Amino acid sequence: MHPSNDTDQQALIAFKNTINNPLQYLNSWNASNHFCTWYGVTCSHRHQRVIGLNLTNQKLTGFVSPYVGNLSFLRFLYLDKNSFTGKIPSEIGRLHRLEHFSVSNNSLEGEIPAAISNCSNLVSFRVSYNNLVGMLPSSFGSLSKLELFSISKNKITGEIPASFGNLSSLTQLYGGANDLTGRIPDALGLLKRLKLLAFGENSVGVNQFTGSIPVSLSNGSNIRYVHLGYNQLSGKVPSFEKLNKLGVLVLSGNPLGKGESNDLSFISTLLNATNLESLALHDNNFGGELPESFKNLSNTLTRLYVTSNQITGRIPTEIGNFVNMQDFRVNDNKFTGTIPADIGKLKKLKFLDLSQNRFSSKIPKSIGNLSLLVYLYLSENNLSSGITSTLGNCQNILELNLSHNILSGPIAREIFSISSLRTVDISQNQLNGSLPVEIGNLKNLGYFNVSDNNFFGEIPSTLGSCESLEFLAMKGNSFRGTIPSTFSSLRGLRILDLSHNNFDGLIPIYFEEFNFLSLNLSFNDFDGKLPEEGIFKNASVFSVVGNAKLCGGILDLKLPKCIAEHSKKSRLSFRLKILISVAAVLLGVISTTLVFLVLCCLRRSKRVPISSDSPHNSLWNVSYQTLLQATNGFSAANLLGVGSYGSVYKGTIGQEGTSVAVKVLNLSKSGALKSFVAECEALRNIRHRNLVKVLTACSGVDLQGNDFKALVYEFMANGSLEDWLHTKDSSTGEEIQSLNLLQRLNIAIEIACAVAYLHLHLETPIIHCDLKPSNVLLDDELVAHVGDFGLARFLSTDAQSFTIHQTSSSLVRGTIGYTAPEYGMRSELSTYGDMYSFGILLLEMFTGKRPTNDMFKDSFNLHNYVQDSLPNRVEEIADPVLFHNRQVEIITSTRSHENHGFMGNHKIEKCLISVFRVGVGCSVTSPRERMNISDVVNELHSIRDALSVVDPHLLELNFAPGKLPQDHKMEAQTLADNQNFGMKE
Template identity: 75%
Template sequence: MKHFSIHANPTLFNFFLLVFSSGFSCTLCAMHPNNYSDHQALIAFKGAINEPSQYMNSWNASKHFCTWNGITCSHRHQRVIGLNLVNQNLTGFVSPYVGNLSFLRFLYLDNNSFTGKFPRKLAGCIDLNIFLSAIIHLRLPSSFDSLSKLELFSISKNNITGEIPATFGNLSSLTRLYGGSNNLMGRIPDALGLLTRLELLAFGENRLNGIIPSSIFNLSYISIFDLAVNQIQGTLPSDLVTTLPVLEFFSVGVNQFTGSIPVSLSNASNLRYLHLGYNHLSGKVPSFQKLNKLGVLVLSGNPLGKGESNELTFISTLINATNLGSLALHDNNFGGELPESFKNLSNTLTRLYLTSNQITGRIPTEIGNFINMQDFRVNDNKFIGTIPSEIGKLQKLQLLDLSQNSFSSKIPESIGNLSLIVYLHLSENNLSNEIPSTLGNFQNLLELNLSYNNLSGPIAREVFSISSLRTFDLSQNQLNGSLPAEIGNLKNLEYFNVSSNNFFGEVPNTLGSCISLEFLAIKGNSFRGNIPSTFSSLRGLQILDLSHNNFDGQIPKYFEVFNFRALNLSFNDFDGTVPEEGVFKNATAFSVVGNSKLCGGIPDLKLPKCKAEYSKKLRLSFRSKRVPPSSDSPHNLLWNVSYHTLFQATNGFSAGNLLGTGSYGSVYKGTIGQKGTSVAVKVLNLSTRGALKSFIAECEALRNIRHRNLVKVLTACSGVDLQGNDFKALVYEFMANGNLEDWLHSKDSTLVEIKSLNLLQRLNTAIDIAYAVAYLHLHCETPIIHCDLKPSNVLLDNELVAHVGDFGLARFLSADAQSFSINQTSSSLVRGTIGYTAPEYGMRNELSTYGDMYSFGILLLKKLLIPCFFTTDKWILLKA
């Protein structure tokens, strides 16, 4: 006899444990055998599922399964008749043991993440003896009976793969079958034609192919038929409505059907929804005169029509559809004018799509009758005449697209009445005159496109009050004047294009307030002057085109740190050096041709070399009283640095370089100088109250002091950042071993050599701090009070020598009184860090050296030495 190992199949092993660990409780012993069969089927079903929502926690043997979440039982026999697990974020697969629920009537598994294939033996039943036999022999059951009572099966919006099982044809009581929004493929099985009670068939949004079996079109009870968004081929039967007489919803759009639209649809008097769009249907559109209940008609995306006259007469047959809400005829080849009866369509119409046809003529003034219209698109046609002012009556309109036609004359001022409008596209017409100021009434507008017209005059200032605007395109017109400063109100602007107009003057600095800009094109005008310095705030710019204007001055250096995909500065009057970093490294990503005064740049530009110029940048540096030796050591060298230098040294002040944060700023590791010396850069957050005073105090305290146990300051930077904001930073010698706080409470896995300080190292650290405090109090020309002595302000170098740092709260003692009133130096009630600051400071007493000594004592008592004395070995070492 062949030997089986239960551990060879983990799934069966887990299933085995699941069944026998919960299956023989006292609750189950009292069950009728049939009820027990339902219980075991549910346990097996759960065993194949992962449930992060814990919705199925109630599925255990402590309760009768009829009380479990999602379970419905019959009252008389206590058998499972319903299973509802919709929207529970379940994963795993559908166990075939659900087929053992022989009384099941409805099964809802929608909107989860089930994977795998449909269980081919789902439509089955297994009795308890077969089930136990299968477990004993370590195999799944081999035979099933019919799930004859199942009426509704829904498993849409999952990740089910494979084919639709032909065994579904055995579910003889089935009335509704939902399997949409999965990854099903293959053909629709002929066996589904056996489901003579079927009322709903929905397998839309899958990857089904082949043709629809003719037997399915004989299921006379079907009212909802949805196979849209698949790859199904073939033709639609000419007697479609004859064989499906109660059809209400018919959707086969986005497939590969050919042939003509069945004429029999003309008799589908119950039809409410008809979607035939995006197939390969051709020929004439039949009459819809009897479709009085029709609410949605989609014929878009087919090669219907030949661009000839009178091809839209079928619209006249829709006037009896008093509930028509959506009419989609776009992306076809319809020609001719809108029929006169167009104005008689139901005023319930909310969406009308006529885009991309060959429709001619005018938009009738009766368009104003459609008071419920929300979305009106007739772009890419051959409409002529004026835009009817009656369009301003469509108070619910949110999207209006009249672009790519031949509309002429001016934009009607009544358009300003469309207070809910979100998208307004009037581009590529023959519109003229000025932009009406009433457009400033729009407060929800996201996109305004008036490009490629003959509009003239200045831009109405009211338009710049539309703060919601994201896309604003006025290119290729005859507009003139200057850009008003109000453009800075467009804080959400992402796309701005005024190219090829007649604008002049300087670009307003306020354009730098549009910090969401990604695309900015103002080429082909007469703008002059320098690029505004506020452009440094436009860090999100990807495409910038300033070409064919009269700009002068230098190309901003800060453009090097922008993530440009394209930069066009050609045909202006720029001078000076072309930058060489960022986008300027790639000659195909930027252009500076037509600027005769430029020099330098990458060799590909073939520009003349620049003459050496003296840098006039203002730099702030510390100078010692003694002339430092000419060494590149960080102990002696005092650099002159700019914001740009520090930005590059710290990788753009990136999070990866961040060493820590404090009350007034953040500290970053950087690499600076020709030899790549490591430094620590403290960047002040000037928006924090007291940060500027802290910077000044630290500069004053550190510029004239030097001691082995004080953190050495190398230089400072006081200037502006890329956004034009004040920038102040201090550059210190880098301390390789971080701060004392990290060593006393280390969570940093990078401290691999020494995980903690031993007693001798702690003693040396305490001595180093004592030397530093003594120097500040007793040996400086003017005594200094540190005011914030604590472990995080004590830094350790690569030899674990301690250095006291952070003099942002430091104060000098006056020469006469040797004291400093806290009321005169700060508005704070407490100077220093709670837990380390002297208690008298909390009572607004005078500052003194005693405050530092108190902090030093707390540092020793709480952190450095005393905690070591509570173990015997530390006592022995101390006595030794």
């Protein structure tokens, strides 16, 4: 081997010796192979010298060996997305031929070596997402060929060297989320090729640039993207007249402007920017009116944010010119006048926020033309008259906030036809009338606030159909009557406020079982005995003050004791007593006869109904013949799936043609009968919105006289979670259907709530024993329902043990991959086992990988796969579908290795890190170290709440309109980090 070639080989071996190689890709780096064939190594054809080393995303740990500096012919070095620690070796400066250097997404420390400025051929330099410190070397200004410089997400301090104005070839400069200070150098305006300048953040950032925006930037005729958000820039915004290629301008979160009339005059200098798409001026100090020139901005504008300024005047009627507008936010200003009718011409609009202004008059009917609208916020204005019925045309709305206005009249019934609604806030108005019964159509409603209006009448019982409700506020009206019994179905309620109305009757005892409820029933006319169990043991979570007729309750309330009523019989006349006695005898005879007849019928049919409170009473007492007909003879065309103990068919029963799922047990299989009995017993007395509803059970004989047993369930239109996670087209290998990030998060929460109900909220807790995607079914709204209780077991009544001692060595403990490891050692069943299964299920949902994937062997499993990748390599292990639609092509012709995505990508990663930590915490080997289900539910809610409140625009990009988090601090969504302008390298 030529001596120089030997130098390359020795340098590579020295590089390998300083790192760990968990994926074993570097096993090929040995003497039996020529080093030019080693994984990740590229050699020149003529001299067989190493010109490239690409080890991106290999889970490598250790440090970067200084011997890499001996690869004297090296042109590119890519070590991104690993876990390297230590410093960047200064020996990199020896590589005079080096063109591309990229070590982003590692854990590197120390300063950027000034010696790298000796790499005079350097074209791209990427060190973002590390822990680098120190100041930027001024000597980098000598890199005349440098086109891309990326240092985002580090801890770099000091000022930007003025020498950077010498980087004549620079096209992209990323520096957000560091500790940079001082002024932005005027010299940057000398960079004629500059297309992207990003020194900002999407929320309160770390950089603290001061002074004014350099006037010299206005000379950058090639600039297409400017992000200077959330610094301390002040003064007047310069002219952008020469920036005719500008597509994105973000100046948010700076104290720009003085609250004066000419603060926005620079907008007229943007008229030449014919490709302008996004303009973010929110969270500044801009005053005055929108200039007349505003209406002449490019109709390519899709996003306009001027939230939280001091802008006055009217919105121009020419707003209808912006036919491509998707996101229009002008909330928290001082706008006056009417909402222009021409706003109805913005047919692509999805997010409209006009709240916290001084708009008056009516809500324009033309808003009904915005068929794609998802978020509509008109709160805290002076809007009057009624709620326009045309809102019913906006069938994609998720959140509607009309609160704090002076709206009057009844609620337009058409609103309750918008099945997508998750949030409705019409509080603090002058609305009247009764609540329409159509409110029951809003099956996914999570937040409903009608407080402080003039509503009257009784609460419609249909409100109990809104089983997703978490926040229900109706205080300060004139509602009367009793609390509907259907409210017992609202088990997800966290806040219920019915105070300051005219409700009467008893306070329902079922509220005792609402463990997470904050209840306010004060200042009504309730009477009778106050419940004393459940939430009524804690006076801090409920209020009943101002109800003079209540008695009993815990001592802290100091209510009068309940006095037993005197027997009414003593006050009856003798004749009435006689009549009652005769009636009692007759009723007894009739009851005895009926019981005898029913027992005879049951003996004949051998049918076993499960629950007497099923809503489908017409389905009761189905026979084998009925099920045979309903499933078309149990035909293959109706087969939905085959399980361990039987097959499931789709059926149609009753005159209304109700769809059901019929599980027919294969009694020839060992354990099938035991599974049937277990499922009947488990489902007999439980009911939860996230459990599959069993309608009836049939136990009889078939046409051949063989025993026949079947369970009939509510049909789930969207099949199982397994189908949505793993169904692929056989020809293309692509997923036929997929769930986005928020849908998966909602489903995870719903599964967790079901498990919490089974473990914590039953008199005798239940262990499911077989949590997995195929046992989670999705209804037509993609709401999760846990099913298949064939392996379920009741726990000991000792609430401290929460275990079941095994009595059979052959007991089935679940499904391979999801079963807790202690079960393999014949340990007793416990809630810890369910938590392990839930953890694996959660990891599978967000990685897209089954725990039985071929890659998981020996001690390497799904738990370890995720744990080893936290927190820096989340994007590598996450299901790629979760990042669909998250990237936006930057408005530049340059194509490099940069990942041009919005800063929303980082939000997604943060969400996934939190979710994966929950999954890992649930699936640790030691049972008692696993997270408990209460903490899991709270943590998942917090993750979802943070995602929805912090970044609603992220919801728009990544979440289908089927699901929306139920945290409803809607005004908080106008914060700067809502915006989707940031760039990630």
